[in-house]
Amino acid sequence: MGAAVVLAAVCLTGCARGTSAGGAVPPATGPPGCPTALAGAEAAVHRAQRTDAAWDGPTRGPRAVPGKSLVYVAQTMTNPGVAGTATGVREAAEAIGWSVRVLDGQGTPAGIQAAFGQALALRPSGVVIGGFDPRLTSQQVAKAHADHVPLVGWHALDTPGPGRDPALFTNITTRVGDVARISADWIITHSRGHAGVVLFTDASIPFARTKSELIKKELATCSGVRLLAEENIPVSDTSSRTPQEVSALLARFGDGWTYSVAINDVYFADAAPALRAARRKGAGPPFAIGAGDGDPSAFQRVNGGQFQTATVPEALTEQGWQIVDEFNRAFAGAPASGYVAPVHIATSANSASVTSWDPRGYRAAYRRIWGT
Structure with a gap:
């Protein structure tokens, strides 16, 4: 138009x-x-x-891989976006049957490094890099790779999709x-x-x-x-x-x-x-x-x-579900989905009765993919 x-x-x-x-x-x-x-x-x-707008994200992918555990390493839980996405990860993990633990990096390089180190000590199936530059934690990233622990980022890199330096299975964000x-x-x-x-x-x-x-x-x-x-x-x-x-x-x-x-x-x-x-x-x-x-x-x-x-809200809960779906693809040996959510503007004219941007359709779509 x-x-x-x-x-x-x-x-x-x-x-x-x-x-x-x-x-x-x-x-x-x-x-x-x-x-x-x-x-x-x-x-x-x-x-x-x-x-x-109707759901335009993934509709196909691997069935749920059972018995997995995730650790969400948060840049700081005072960052509402980080906290909101962590909530979405918890919700989606429950739907797919996994366990999740959230560790708060307190917004400092030392705190984030310590949280990431603690995450790896828990020997999880996967680690979420929640809102911080993974280059701040190069030693922990290297250990995760050595231990074959996949990493999925949320706002960890400038662009969505798989990362090469450092290597992430994928990074989730709007463009x-x-x-x-x-x-x-x-x-x-x-x-x-x-x-x-x-x-x-x-x-x-x-x-x-x-x-x-x-x-x-x-x-x-x-x-x-x-x-x-x-x-x-x-x-x-x-x-x-x-x-x-x-x-x-x-x-x-x-x-x-x-x-x-x-x-x-x-x-x-x-x-x-x-x-x-x-x-x-x-x-x-x-x-x-x-x-x-x-x-x-x-x-x-x-x-x-x-x-x-x-x-201009991120669909935080939806992105938490996408994080879990991307890990499921990694565990199943499938490639990342490649999905990137479109931007949205919320004003009093189009959001007067809600307190988040929560697009329609994604929960049912991911449950169908996972078979849960």
């Missing part, structure tokens, strides 16, 4: 400025700041906001480029091409670093959008550092700061107190979109108009 057709379809449902992007509508700012970029962004945002582009496109659409943006990122995580670079690249396609600042705050430090940084940004940019985008929704939970103290309205600027991971608290902020307007 062409951009003009999509725009017309959206406007038939009653669009004012920014309405097609969902959430609160900013004040009119005159003509679009970048008509060509805006048209493409509006079309992409319209597609990403759909909630009625970082898709998430980055749609987050920036939402800002372009919602602002009608006029925005002053602050980007929050964690440069210690390669996946996050790549995502933030791609967000900046897409924002730059609109001449009316300015990147005011890029704040590098480790995910493990958001609660201690974000409030002070937000206060400083408000003092520095004032009303010129109209939009925020972050590589993880958790930044907006920690930004809220400082914005509230500055007497900013929860449904007003800076309008915020999280480029991952769409945990329940993010949905609550979005649906309640509390300092977050949109999120």
